[in-house]
Amino acid sequence: MSQSLGKALQILTRLGAGPATLDELAAAVGVHKTTVLRLLRTLADEHFVFRDGSHRYHLGARIHELSSRGLDQREVRGIAAPHLTTFNRAHGRTTHLSELAGTEVVYIDKLESHDHVRMASRIGLRAPVHSTAAGKVLVADLPVGELDVLLDALTFAKATPNTITDRAAFRAELTRVRAQGWARDREENEPSINCVGAPVRDASGRAVAAVSVSVPDIVMTYDRLLDLLPALLSVTERISRDCGWRPVEPRKGHPA
């Protein structure tokens, strides 16, 4: 663990919450302002931060550039984008594309709802797999060994009264997800927010991303949200096909 790097990263993270002065950053990070200034100098030299005319430091252009490049490296995002735009245009609900990251999902794209109720999520945020629809579809088809390792690492943190906090119950939920091909989050991750998600698959059939639709209960009930399932399954199928996925053919001689 590199001490000075860790401190610099804390500075960057603090600046994510808003611009700050040298003194504010020194207080936030807990080191002398000379030390902070040295770190800030280095960060500024590489354009990770900049200082305005009022003595405040801000996140700089390099962060945006790297994020933009990093997102471009996530292939599924580029493939999904036009499909999601069309879906969002048609349905107007907050839609996320996410990937699995350890025991969490990370949102790698977001399309805003068309109404005035906005969700506080954003690209780059992470959420636990066990309480999100996206998480469930991303882990449901993991090979047994991988799923066990993941479940071992999961803390099943209770986010709301509805959160699944029991390993056996979560396994049962994943069985259900596998059977129906989509997942739900009924106020399990955030109070008053329901969500449905479906997997995007690649050529190997593996779920490489999830598309999920989130709606506050006051805007749309869970039952109304289910009306979006056909469209959701349709768009994830289209994206999957563009990712090289092909449906498994029914085996001959066996019941469909």
Added chain:
Amino acid sequence: MSQSLGKALQILTRLGAGPATLDELAAAVGVHKTTVLRLLRTLADEHFVFRDGSHRYHLGARIHELSSRGLDQREVRGIAAPHLTTFNRAHGRTTHLSELAGTEVVYIDKLESHDHVRMASRIGLRAPVHSTAAGKVLVADLPVGELDVLLDALTFAKATPNTITDRAAFRAELTRVRAQGWARDREENEPSINCVGAPVRDASGRAVAAVSVSVPDIVMTYDRLLDLLPALLSVTERISRDCGWRPVEPRKGHPA
């Protein structure tokens, strides 16, 4: 200049070019792999990078989160976004929103062209003020002292045969920009790319951002690009008004 932080930032920048292994990063940064691993560990702990199953490190979720938050902190971006979306929908040309950053502009939003010719620019990239339309409008109205300081710092790097590389010529260009209220870049920044730009002003009348439209010559001639000027001036005026700007009223008793 913090050595270990500098190295870590080099790692992040390298990963912007694509995923890399520990050995590749050690070679790129020029230090022992143990050192790189320590830095990567710290970066990974804070989610700035992650490692995939094939030994490769990638830029992580925190970069995207910080970028997203940092862009939200740029107020003019939020104000301009709906206007630019409408403008882009109507005209379908690559459109940038940029801010001044020292002797450079930094692109803080980008709307893609509707055709298949895409521009290599991206959010977070910087470009010199003297060879870009956006740069010209951002510095044209600077107070004299500020402009002098900026010009002193400018190297007038020659990007193309058309680049203005002479201080006096650039000053003359800025005089013209002030008079007409918009600026051009006739293959001054990149060969075969023309650009027009106009300022977004805040309540104080100061140019706080620029909207620019860039088009490759093969797609649209400079003269055709000029057809977009009325719409460009109109959208920048609308954004400016939303930023609190109000047109200066003609003085009474003087010619209009």
Added chain:
DNA sequence: ACCGCCGTAGCGACATACGCAACGATGGTT
């Protein structure tokens, strides 16, 4: 003029970061 705030420079001490060397884990081949 004085004051407050911010940024900066120089210094010595020492803690942290460094590279080296060795080893463990993994996967592939024979």
Added chain:
DNA sequence: AACCATCGTTGCGTATGTCGCTACGGCGGT
């Protein structure tokens, strides 16, 4: 099974880079 190559990791001693302190300069406001 053994062997090999690659990657990641650990432990060590050392010296370099980082640290906080102190003092000072610059700037803006009164």
